[in-house]
Amino acid sequence: MYSKWTEYKEDSRAENAEDAEGKNTKLLNSTGRVFVEFKYVGKSIQRPDAVKKVTGKAYFLDDVKLPGMLYAAILRPEYAHAKIISIDTSEAEKCEGVVKVVTGKGCEFKYGDNIRDLTPFAVDKVRYIGEPVAAVIAENTHLAREAVKKIKVEYEPLPVLVDALDSLKDDAILIHEKSGEYWHLPGLGPKAGTNIANHYELKKGDIKKGFDDAEVFVEGEFVYPWGSSAAIEPHGSIVWFHEDKTIECWSSSICPFIIREELGRVYDLPLSDVRVHIPELGGCFGYKSDITVEQTIAWIASFVPGHPVKWVATRKEDLLSTLLGHGMRTRMKIGAKKDGTFTAMETTIYQSTGAYSDTGVHVSIGAGHNCGGAYEFPNAHLQSYLVYTNTPPVGAYRGYGHQESQFATERLIDILARKLNMSSFDLREKNYMGDGSVTALGEKLITSHGDVKKCADLVREAIFSKEKPAEDDKYYYGRGFSGVMKTPKGAPFSSKSCYLKFNADGSVAINMGGAEVGQGLRTVVQQVAAEVLMIPTEKIKVYTEIDTQFSPWEWQTIGSMFTTQGGRAVVRACKKAIKMMKKTAAQVLRVNIDNLKYDGEHVYLRNDPSLKLTVESLARGYMYDDGMTVGDVVHTTSDARLPRYSVPDANGQGTMGVSHTFGAQGCEIKIEKATGKIIIDHFASAFDVGRVINAQQIRGQVAGGVMMAIGASLCEELVFDSEGRCHNAMFRKYRFPTIKDAPEKQTIEFVETPGEIGPFGARGIGEHPVIGVAPSILNAVYDAVGIDFFRIPLTAEILKAEMDKK
Amino acid sequence: MKINVKVNGKKYERDVRENMTLLRFIREEIGLTGTKEGCGVGECGACTVILNGKTVNSCIVLAVEADGAVIETIEGEAKNGKMSKLQNSFHEHHAVQCGFCTPGMVLSAKTLLKENPKPSEHEIKEALEGNFCRCTGYQQIIEAIQDASGQMKK
Numbered sequence: 025m026y027s028k029w030t031e032y033k034e035d036s037r038a039e040n041a042e043d044a045e046g047k048n049t050k051l052l053n054s055t056g057r058v059f060v061e062f063k064y065v066g067k068s069i070q071r072p073d074a075v076k077k078v079t080g081k082a083y084f085l086d087d088v089k090l091p092g093m094l095y096a097a098i099l100r101p102e103y104a105h106a107k108i109i110s111i112d113t114s115e116a117e118k119c120e121g122v123v124k125v126v127t128g129k130g131c132e133f134k135y136g137d138n139i140r141d142l143t144p145f146a147v148d149k150v151r152y153i154g155e156p157v158a159a160v161i162a163e164n165t166h167l168a169r170e171a172v173k174k175i176k177v178e179y180e181p182l183p184v185l186v187d188a189l190d191s192l193k194d195d196a197i198l199i200h201e202k203s204g205e206y207w208h209l210p211g212l213g214p215k216a217g218t219n220i221a222n223h224y225e226l227k228k229g230d231i232k233k234g235f236d237d238a239e240v241f242v243e244g245e246f247v248y249p250w251g252s253s254a255a256i257e258p259h260g261s262i263v264w265f266h267e268d269k270t271i272e273c274w275s276s277s278i279c280p281f282i283i284r285e286e287l288g289r290v291y292d293l294p295l296s297d298v299r300v301h302i303p304e305l306g307g308c309f310g311y312k313s314d315i316t317v318e319q320t321i322a323w324i325a326s327f328v329p330g331h332p333v334k335w336v337a338t339r340k341e342d343l344l345s346t347l348l349g350h351g352m353r354t355r356m357k358i359g360a361k362k363d364g365t366f367t368a369m370e371t372t373i374y375q376s377t378g379a380y381s382d383t384g385v386h387v388s389i390g391a392g393h394n395c396g397g398a399y400e401f402p403n404a405h406l407q408s409y410l411v412y413t414n415t416p417p418v419g420a421y422r423g424y425g426h427q428e429s430q431f432a433t434e435r436l437i438d439i440l441a442r443k444l445n446m447s448s449f450d451l452r453e454k455n456y457m458g459d460g461s462v463t464a465l466g467e468k469l470i471t472s473h474g475d476v477k478k479c480a481d482l483v484r485e486a487i488f489s490k491e492k493p494a495e496d497d498k499y500y501y502g503r504g505f506s507g508v509m510k511t512p513k514g515a516p517f518s519s520k521s522c523y524l525k526f527n528a529d530g531s532v533a534i535n536m537g538g539a540e541v542g543q544g545l546r547t548v549v550q551q552v553a554a555e556v557l558m559i560p561t562e563k564i565k566v567y568t569e570i571d572t573q574f575s576p577w578e579w580q581t582i583g584s585m586f587t588t589q590g591g592r593a594v595v596r597a598c599k600k601a602i603k604m605m606k607k608t609a610a611q612v613l614r615v616n617i618d619n620l621k622y623d624g625e626h627v628y629l630r631n632d633p634s635l636k637l638t639v640e641s642l643a644r645g646y647m648y649d650d651g652m653t654v655g656d657v658v659h660t661t662s663d664a665r666l667p668r669y670s671v672p673d674a675n676g677q678g679t680m681g682v683s684h685t686f687g688a689q690g691c692e693i694k695i696e697k698a699t700g701k702i703i704i705d706h707f708a709s710a711f712d713v714g715r716v717i718n719a720q721q722i723r724g725q726v727a728g729g730v731m732m733a734i735g736a737s738l739c740e741e742l743v744f745d746s747e748g749r750c751h752n753a754m755f756r757k758y759r760f761p762t763i764k765d766a767p768e769k770q771t772i773e774f775v776e777t778p779g780e781i782g783p784f785g786a787r788g789i790g791e792h793p794v795i796g797v798a799p800s801i802l803n804a805v806y807d808a809v810g811i812d813f814f815r816i817p818l819t820a821e822i823l824k825a826e827m828d829k830k
Numbered sequence: 831m832k833i834n835v836k837v838n839g840k841k842y843e844r845d846v847r848e849n850m851t852l853l854r855f856i857r858e859e860i861g862l863t864g865t866k867e868g869c870g871v872g873e874c875g876a877c878t879v880i881l882n883g884k885t886v887n888s889c890i891v892l893a894v895e896a897d898g899a900v901i902e903t904i905e906g907e908a909k910n911g912k913m914s915k916l917q918n919s920f921h922e923h924h925a926v927q928c929g930f931c932t933p934g935m936v937l938s939a940k941t942l943l944k945e946n947p948k949p950s951e952h953e954i955k956e957a958l959e960g961n962f963c964r965c966t967g968y969q970q971i972i973e974a975i976q977d978a979s980g981q982m983k984k
Contacts, residue, residue, distance in 0.1 A: 074921045077929025078936060079913060080864020080904030087863040166847075166854075256868040256876050256964055257930040306866070306930025307964050339869040542928030542965045720924040720970070727967030728927065755873035755962070763958045763968040770969060 064554040065784050068720035069561050072546050073304070073568065082304045085260040085276040086336045093262070094123055096324050096335040097168035099158040099175050100345065101150040104186075104414040104748025105199070106179035108149060111158055115174040119160075121167035123331075125175065126324050127158045133290050135319050136382030137282050138515075139214065139221065140207040141200060142315075142417075143380075144323040149182070151199055151379035153748050154345030154416045159324045161333055184748045188353065188374040188411035191219035199379060199412040209516075211671045212385055221381030222410040224389045226676030228464050234368025234403025238359025242440045245355045247815040248428035248798070250348045250376075250742045251735075253421055254760055255541075257306020259346045260336035261318050263325035270297040272332075275318050278308055278539035279580035283318045284572045290319065291326075302570040308541035309732065310420035311347040313582045314383040343753040347383055348742060349421025351376040351413075352391060352428035358401075358436050364444055364451045369401040369464075373408035373429060375418065381410055383419030390513035391425030393465050393676065397433045398476045398507035398686055399455040404464050406676070414748040420582060422732065423794040426510045431816070434506040434799030439812065448803075449484060452507055453477065457686070466677040469684070471777065474712035474787065476507055476686035478775045482710035486771040487690040492807075499694040499703075502808025506689050506796030508711070511681030512583030512666065512788065519665040520590040521576035524553075524597040526605075526643040526658035530625075531563040534594065537570055537578025538586045543790050544721040545586045551717050552591045552783040556598035558624030559639075576661065584788030587717060588683055589664045591783035596662035605642040608655030612637060612646045667781065683779065685787045687711035689730075689796030691767075693804045700824025702738055702801065708771035709796075714779040714787040722789060726772045729793025734767070735760040737798040737816050833897040837862070838906030846893045852886075853877045855893035856903060864904040864933045868962070875961035878934030879903050885941045887960070904933035907940070916940055916978045925974035927965035935961045939975045948979055 076082035113125040128145025136142045145156045158175050162168035185191040185199065196219055200206075204216025214221045235241075262274040271287055280300040288295040305312065317337070325333035337345065352375045359368040373391050377384035392408035441448035457463065459471040483505065493501045512518070523535040534553060538545050546566040554561040567575065578590075602622045609627040610617040619630045628636035637646065645655035670678035692706040709726050716722055739759045744750050752758050778785020802813050811826050834843050837860060844859050856865050856879065865888060868876030872890035879888045880902035907914050913921070916939055926932050935958065942949055942957040949957065954975050963971065976982050 068924070070921055071924065071926065073929065074924075074926040075913070077926045077932050078917045078920045079908050080862070080933045082929050083863065084866070084930065086867065166849075254964060255928065255930070256874060256962060257866070257928065258868070305928060307928040309964065336867075339871070339873075544924075544927065724924050724927060724966050724970055727969045728965045729967070731967035732964065754871065755869050756871075760962070760964065762960075762962060763955045763971070766955070766968045766972075770967070 064551045064561055066716050068718055069547055071544055084257055084304045084306050088274050090332040093332045093334055094161050095165040095168050096159050096161050096333050097172045098156045099172045100154050101157050103179050103181050104153045105182040105184045106150050109178040109180055112176040116160055116171045119171035119174060121163040122160055122171045124161040124327050126327050135286050137314055138209050138212055138385050139382045141380050142382050144319040152414055152416050156320050161328055184414045186413055186415055186744050186748050188376040191411045191413050219412040220409055221377055221412050222385045224392045224408045226393050226406040226464055229403035231368055231403050231405040235359045237367045239362045240360050240443055242436045243357035244436055244814055246432040248350045248352045248431055250351045251740045252343050253309035253311035255307030255309060258337040258342035259317050261321040262332050262334045263322040264332035265326055265329040267330055272299045274301045276305055276312055278313050280570050280572050281577055282315050282580060286315050287322055300572045302539055305541045309422045313420045313580055316346050340753045344416050344750055347419030348416050350428055351418045354429050354432040356432040356436055364446055364454045366401050366455045368403040369396055371395045371406045375410050376413040377410045378413055378415045378417035380417040383417055385410055386513045387425045391429040394426055395429035396464050397430040398457055398509040400457045400461045415744050422791045424513055427795040430795055431798045438803045465681055467679055467681055472780050473684045474686040475775055475777050479688040479710040479712055482773045483688040483690040483708045486708035487692055500808040501694050502804040503692050504800040504804030506799040508687040508792055508796040510792050510795055511684050512585045514666045514669045518579045519663050520578045520593050521663040522593040522597040523576050524601055524660045526601055528643050530639040533565050535567045535575055537575045538590050539581040547718045547721055548587050548591060549594055552594045553598055556595050584790035587786050588782035588788050591786055592664035593662045595783050597660045600660035601658050604656055604658045608642050608646050609637045611654055683781055685792050687792055689800050691800045691804050695808050700820040700827055704767040706769040707767040709793055710773040711789055711792055712775040712777050713789050714782055714785040715776055716774050717786055723772050725789055726793040727770055730797055731761050733794035733797030737801045739817050741817050831894050833894055835896055835899055835901055837901045848894055850893045851889050852891040852893050852896050853888040862903050862905050866930055875934045876931050878937045880937055880941055885938050919974040919978035923970050923974040925971040931963045943979055
């Protein structure tokens with residue numbers, strides 16, 4: 025659906041014309057609009073990193089080898105909540121190859137970027153089953169793991185809380201006795217004397233009036249249980265305390281600058297003395313964001329200064345000792361007029377955030393304020409409780425609170441449509457947000473925020489334009505639909521930056537702090553820069569690793585913000601470079617800078633293009649025939665942040681969403697009568713991404729996101745028993761979709777309503793494809809068998825049991 | 831224990847612990863880090879190598895079991911600095927995102943195409959079921975294999 029022609033509004037002509045100055049632009053006077061044909065944007069250029077990846081030469085954390093390297097293994101507790109009475113390390117110390125055994129004894133600091141409640145090691149008590157209790161440093165990983173088994177720990181078990189609702193009871197034991205004392209960002213934080221790590225509340229309009237005005241009501245409780253991002257590359261980290269008192273760290277993380285700031289703070293070093301490297305990342309999907317394992321490995325490494333210490337998680341550790349996703353229970357009530365107009369929404373979310381809340385707090389806030397999805401509710405009362413439990417900490421997971429809470433919204437809208445005896449498409453259409461809408465946060469939308477209706481029409485055409493097959497001997501057939509809306513959940517310093525360097529031959533090097541996790545940001549950088557600089561993508565080399573010593577600052581690569589924000593930074597850096605070349609050329613050609621134009625190869629005089637200088641001759645400044653030089657080397661820097669991000673006001677509102685992406689998803693399924701197995705015949709997605717930058721790549725983003733959420737909908741759940749133990753922390757039991765689970769057909773389409781922030785109008789898309797999947801499938805299940813489900817994963821066994829009851 | 835193996839055409843003789851996996855041997859003894867560890871227990875396929883013509887999860891094969899074997903790893907797939915047809919196809923079709931499953935995926939596809947030069951979509955899915963990918967949703971991987979086997983629907 026993306027087109028090579030695009031249309032800019034009159035008022036943005038000047039800026040966009042400058043973006044694509046010269047030969048790619050045609051001004052059509054008859055309409056008064058600027059049309060731009062893109063030369064690089066929208067094309068499927070190949071990923072520069074794919075060659076190294078496909079030949080096995082790309083190096084990831086576990087491939088890093090350093091001189092004098094030692095290896096760590098970590099002991100995890102037998103109990104999910106217990107006092108540590110004693111730790112006996114004597115036997116472990118005697119084992120072959122052991123250099124040092126480390127415990128949390130004497131570790132007094134806490135860390136965290138939002139709520140400082142994390143600790144690198146359990147000190148007096150353990151709070152979840154994956155927590156570090158002790159560690160062995162040895163000559164190799166195998167010996168370290170063998171020795172860890174010899175550590176003896178005496179525990180005094182404490183009552184275990186695994187569900188937020190239990191943690192909220194008056195007589196519940198406190199998981200953090202001192203939670204009220206923890207440092208936290210303004211507006212966030214635990215409620216002392218309770219297990220509440222954060223309470224977020226939003227009020228829009230008058231909720232009482234909204235429900236008084238309503239004539240029809242629907243309500244329900246929906247559960248999106250714990251899951252894991254489960255990238256194929258597990259977490260790992262290397263930390264090296266050097267003899268010169270500096271620290272160097274390598275990590276499979278997307279937040280090198282947060283790691284640097286936190287290590288510097290804790291070990292009392294200038295940030296310039298902490299250097300963090302990020303090699304290639306084997307997937308992220310959320311759980312490699314925020315600081316997770318690095319402080320633990322640093323604590324271990326601090327006992328053997330002079331030696332780098334490497335630790336790579338086993339799969340079980342990756343699932344239970346890093347970050348989980350979701351753990352969310354959503355209670356929602358919607359009120360509507362008989363004609364389908366929504367009047368009010370009341371939502372309370374309980375998130376079982378695990379033993380530490382630093383990484384989950386923004387997830388629960390995002391789930392709260394964006395739970396209304398693609399619809400406008402004039403009155404809303406939305407709350408989310410982030411609650412400590414004796415389970416692994418919850419953190420970012422692709423979708424960041426949106427799929428969990430919009431699962432409730434999209435299921436309830438289908439139920440409401442039935443109650444109103446109305447088409448669910450008509451009901452949705454009546455309430456879609458668009459130009460002039462006001463979000464729950466109080467943000468006013470304009471046309472350029474995107475067009476959910478167009479997306480819905482594309483999905484409707486793909487999935488619902490034909491009659492669905494009639495039930496037969498083997499299968500029931502059903503079709504379902506869901507709208508989607510997501511914004512980033514920003515933070516005060518959520519910026520991205522860019523360093524750009526023109527080389528002497530006119531080629532360009534670009535260095536940024538954004539982490540490539542597989543999403544393909546390097547092609548985005550290349551294509552955006554190529555379009556603005558009007559040079560071929562092959563002449564633009566993009567950074568391959570992040571090093572805080574050399575990379576420009578970036579908060580962290582989350583929130584599907586790189587294309588939008590990082591791309592904006594690239595545009596700004598490119599424009600500065602063009603300006604620098606013009607400045608030198610103006611001096612050399614002795615003309616006013618305004619009279620110069622740039623076309624990718626030359627800077628030339630507007631009214632006499634024969635008077636020109638090559639880009640090569642300007643890249644390092646200009647040299648006259650006699651060897652004298654003038655002008656500056658063409659190096660530029662830039663940054664871009666979300667415009668006017670604010671923290672919540674007294675009503676929980678503010679400009680926190682900023683960049684919206686709307687979309688729609690739907691599916692055709694069949695259910696095997698004999699087994700209850702759900703087979704997805706066709707899944708369709710359409711998103712208004714503003715501008716497609718790389719056609720094949722964006723298709724891969726959507727296809728992969730849909731697949732991931734099919735896993736969450738049908739099979740993925742990390743199950744914790746009442747003692748806080750997990751019995752399925754392995755791929756064999758934590759099943760995520762294999763190639764055989766791929767839908768028979770995926771339709772992926774894009775609408776391009778240019779946005780105001782991103783390069784050429786592009787908006788974020790990385791997370792959005794996961795959001796409407798569970799409600800689409802469960803709405804299709806109702807369509808097929810007439811049973812409403814409120815919890816995922818909907819396994820064949822569960823569905824078959826309910827079908828049998830009917 | 832002493833073992834002899836031929837990896838990507840080159841002979842190696844090494845003394846190894848009896849409990850050392852083939853994966854550790856390839857990564858640490860020979861230094862070929864293109865073979866990845868995703869789970870360590872034979873469930874995800876990231877450590878796939880070709881052992882005497884058949885794909886195996888090298889994390890659950892002992893190095894001593896491979897004594898005398900001919901092994902192919904991802905590093906042997908490109909010849910004289912040129913990527914194979916299959917590698918080029920993965921590259922062109924955006925079948926690579928994070929790249930961590932890619933070496934195993936390419937080797938499983940290679941073995942499939944050797945045994946069955948024109949596999950159907952169903953046969954591709956059967957052959958690659960043991961190679962997990964969390965990024966792509968698999969569609970572009972299927973397309974890459976179809977194209978490499980001359981069956982791309984244009």
